[in-house]
Amino acid sequence: MDAFCVFFITLLFIIVLGYTRKLPLFVTLLLGGILFGLLAGAGPDATLQWLASGLGTMFGAFAIAILSGIVIVRLLSDQGLIAVMATGIHAKVKNARASSGILSFILAVPITCPVVTYAMLSPALKKIEPDPDRSKVLLYVAAVCGIVSYILIFPTPVTQPLVTAFAPQTFGGTFDLVTIPLALCLLCVVIAAAGRWIPDHRTGAEAPVASIPEPDEHAPVPLSLHLRAWAPFIAIVAAIPVGHFVLGLSHAAILQFIMLVGLLVALVLAPPKIRFEGFAGGITTAGMVVFDICAAGAIGTVMVKSGLAKSALATLIPVLPDILIPFIIAVILATAQGSRIVTAVVSAQVLGATALVQEINPLPMILMVVAGTCLFCHVTDPFFHLVKKTTGDDTRTVLRNYTIPLACIGIALYIVALFLVATFFPYHEDAALSLMGM
16 A cells, blocks of 8 residues: 555544543554554564564664653652752743743753643643733743744753764764754743733733742742752753763763763752652653653554654655655654654654755754654644643644644744755755666
8 A cells, every 4th residue: 555545544543532632652563553554564463572672773773861860850749849949940031921931941852741731830831810811821931832842952852862863973062052042032932922922811912921929028039949949950951961071971871971960960960758668650651651752662662663654755756856755754654654763763764764864954954854743733642632731722722823833833844944954055956866876
């Protein structure tokens, strides 16, 4: 069967299950992977082996990092240190919308999962603004801003496999010189644009922005609490150059190393009782996240092993310009299984074996892929359903306030990638011929 027919049939199958929501996402994606493999012509035995292989690969690559990040935030939350961090940021910013966006932006990278970051922050954000409609704005800002930093700043489970595939000899922090300023610009745009989501129904004008309640002036937060709250993240950042320059770790090993360092610091600083309870609770939360990602990795592995991913790529080569192919491949993969991590991993596998990695500079190539992960964040995206649940909004409203802003961000990132290709990193137009072996 044609590669695109298999893709669309599988996507329709996943969408139907996604709308009914009668099955856990893990089961839905596994069933989608089985259907994909069978429609692709692989037998049941090969399909199940591919699924198992994909599960194991994703677990081995990201379980430590995701578990560490989730346990860190759980330990901080149990000690009330998330509120301390929010208070510290608000003391400088004095704006609830900006504070929620900045906090999510910062935490999503070391926590290695914007979904968990959002889930941990959402209860606190709801308390900031008593008006339900305005509190939803803070939730949407936190959701979008967390994804912005997560897909752009190295090292995260999204950026690490892309840097490994497209620039294995380059220190990943080099890309941050461009991507961090870009992410900060997007952060400011999201925070500013979110103001239009708070209409004043009495005048039709924008309502005053809510402010985080000031802590009791007579009971200031001790500096020691601020240091304890930020210590794991400071350790994670400090461990990056140590891992690369001192220990000579690979991109994949650096991610594991820095997250273990952050986890160790968080555990040491936590009181004994909270230490064990937080770790146990973190494992429960991490298990759900990791297994959903592993299931998405399973269906991604079936796409690669069945050969249909390469078939789709071969179909696109004669039709589309070379500089559009990484973006389209990422859009297809992200739409099919919903995980940005899996989209990055599979895109790295598919594109890394082609001549495109020689024809297009790694920086715009990475931007093209991460841009594609933002375009259709809907049914297969677990984050979409979490935002829908926490806000209580209907599907149409979540599409307008979550999916469409992310799609705009994806388009903006792709335009930036095209600008870089046109000005600083020109590519060779014969890449399509190289890809086809001509």
